[in-house]
Amino acid sequence: MNKTDKIYVAGHRGMVGSAILKRLQADGFHNFVLRTSTELDLRNQAEVNNFFESEKPDYVFLAAAKVGGILANDTYRAEFLYDNLMIQGNVIHAAYLNKVEKLMFLGSSCIYPKLAPQPLREEYLLSGKLEPTNEPYAIAKIAGIKMCDAYRSQYGCRFVSVMPTNLYGNNDNYDLHDSHVLAALIRKFHEAKIFKRHEVVVWGTGNPRREFLHADDLAEACCFLMKFYDEPGMINIGAGEDVGINELAMLIQDIVGYEGKITHDLSKPDGTPRKLLDVSKLRNLGWSPKIPLAEGIRRTYSDYITSLS
Secondary structure (H helix, E strand, C coil), X not given: CCCCCCEEEEXXXXXXXXXXHHHHHHCCXXXXXCCCCCCCCCCCHHHHHHHHHHHCCCEEEECCCCCCCHHHHHHCHHHHHHHHHHHHHHHHHHHHHCCCCEEXXXXXXXXXXXXXXXXXXXHHCCCCCCCHHHHHHHHHHHHHHHHHHHHXXXXXXXEXXXXXXXXXXXXXXXXXXXXXXXXXXXHHHHHHHHCCCCEEEEECCCCCEECEEEHHHHHHHHHHHHHHCCCCCCEEECCCCCEEHHHHHHHHHHHHCCCCEEEEECCCCCCCCEECECCHHHHHHXXXXXXXXXXXXXXXXXXXXXXXX
């Protein structure tokens, strides 16, 4: 990648896309082509084709997607499947037609089987049944990986796929109906503190274990891999360690400064019992994360407070 290359970051206003854009700018890149979802509907093939034909980007980071937590995934199953299939299908095909130098497709760790061995290695893909609550989203992301591989195989396209673990950071979604667990807990504990509530309710048992990576670390990894990684299949991006949901809740409680109690709503699903990525492939290339979980949550809570003002 040269500093003058034209770069398209799809989804540049979301948590992941904005972090990638910020990282690229910090590295001295300046020739960006950006569109909001109102300016360019990535589900519309004609619009996407016209955009690529007119702009001719050299590099594409495909971070645009319909995303959400357990509730949103399980409720809007058709939308999660349709929207994501259309977004990635249109962008990947247009990148091929317009001879994009390299494209990076961002997937999700939910692509792995629910009961796959831990930590999750890249070769475990399609080795078992998926977690039912987010199966449509996972199937769409698996299709994106396979599409990148197919275009690489048939047309020689330099399309790569990266699989991030659970993410958090600036510009996260804090809506309690469709946010991910860490952002939801930040909002719950903050509001409980402000409104002097006696308890914060955590979904499920709190026993599942999850891995969390700050979006700024993900962005650095994506830029690193765009420069140095060019293989079929996919590569995991994670922190290499996980934490129990109960431990996470207590950590956020401490950072927010909430003094009430934590209770559990056992009518809500736990989801996958454990989800920890094997990141040895990425570590062997020479990259590892820099932001510890507690520090990352403090940054994110500060961003959340700022977003309220």
